[in-house]
Amino acid sequence: MTKKIATIALLLALCYPLTQAAYAAGTPSGTDISNTATATYNDGATPVTKTASAPNIVVDNKVNLTVTKNGDATVLPGSTDQALVFSVKNEGNTTQRYALDATNSAGIVMDNVRIFLDNGTTPGVLDAGDTLYVNAATFGDVDADDSLAILIIADTPAGAVSGDISDYQLVATTVDAGTTTVTTATVGPNTAGVDVIFADNAGSAAGDTTRDGKHSSEGTYTVNLLSLVLNKSVVITWDPTNLFVTPKAIPGAILTYSIKASITGVGTAADVVITDEIPDNSTYVVSSLKLNGAPLSDGADLDVGSVAGAPVTVTVGLGDLTNASPEQTITFDVTIN
Structure with missing residues (x-):
């Protein structure tokens, strides 16, 4: 036994x-x-x-949530409906709702700040199908392990200047499912019923501490004006005495000019045209004009380049450029008279 x-x-x-x-x-x-x-x-x-x-x-109800920033925004002065992209995830074991708030934590204050639920038709961009936040009931209940895709939408002040920033915190506060009542933690020893325990980490917003039933994350608007960056350089490529070996700037030498153009900032530079007068005491080398290594004709014909006028001027049309456009390189040769 x-x-x-x-x-x-x-x-x-x-x-x-x-x-x-x-x-x-x-x-x-x-x-x-x-x-x-x-x-x-x-x-x-x-x-x-x-x-x-x-x-x-x-x-018991383990209350835990995470607010994550998924995208900042580069904006222009006076631009409207600019988005900061976030997600709010229910990391707990209970269906909850969330009260949301967007607060400016640093930099300039944006105009017309609102919060939307992103319906995913055009992710990260405000469209007609997105839902404007009013209160914790607007977006309904969020089951455990589910998330909300959230946009902070704002207009940029017309007086903003390049280099200005605007930081915004998205703060999510846990709310009881089916209500607009903020969830409160159970105080004291374990009871026979469902107790509420806060298990969240501290967020980025001031005052968002550990185990407070909240979480937050910060996104940034950066004002960046459209600008065309233009750089020009010249090298001596040949002379009649030294040829290609350490050529010097003597009469008859060939100089190669290079012009590089690129775009920074937001927006489109439309119909970009580069012009450059052939310098005094030099003569343009016929058929030496190139764009990004490809030859252009000297005549005003079907391609984008021409060399004409008095004084003789190189002209190249680059069309519309954005910061996504590759750097454009124009080269041409002259001889020293």
Whole structure:
């Protein structure tokens, strides 16, 4: 009998950790955790079964959420409906709602600041299908492990200047599902019901501390005006005495001029045209004009380049350029008279 009792005790000890491992941290709140131990043995020729149950444990509400910035914005003065992109995820084990707030934490103050739920038709961009936030009921309940795609939308002040920044915090506060009531943590020892435990990390907003039922993240608007960057250089490529070996700037030498154009900032530079007068005391080398290494004709014909006029002027049309356009390189040769 002693051996049988020992065997029963060993089986019960092994069963306990296995039972515990079956429940992950994401078990929904309100779930009953019940446990019954069963012992069977023989009393002589009679089989006997004994059971013992522990009181049920109710899984509590672990409140946890994460606000994540997914995109900043580069803007122009006076631009409207500019978006900062965020996600709000329910990391807890209970369906919740969230009260949202957008607050300026540094830099210039944007105009007409609003919060929208991004419906995904044009992700990260405000469109007609996106939903304007009014209160915690606007976007409804968020199940455990689900997320909201959120946009902070604002207009840039007309008086903003290049280099201005505007930092905005998106702050999400946990709210009871189906209500607009802010969730509160249970104080004191564990109760028989569903207690509420805050388990969130500190966010980026001032006052957003650990285990406060909130989380926050910061996005930045940066004002960056459209600008065309133009650089010009010249090298001596040949002279009639030294040829290509360490050529010097003597009469008859060939100079190669290079003009590089690129765009910084936001927007489109439309119909960009580069012109350059052939310098005094030099003569343009016929058919030397190139754009990005490809030859252009000197005549005013179907391509984008020409060399004409008095004084002689190189003209190249680059069309519309943005900051996504590759750097444009124009080269041409002259000889020193």
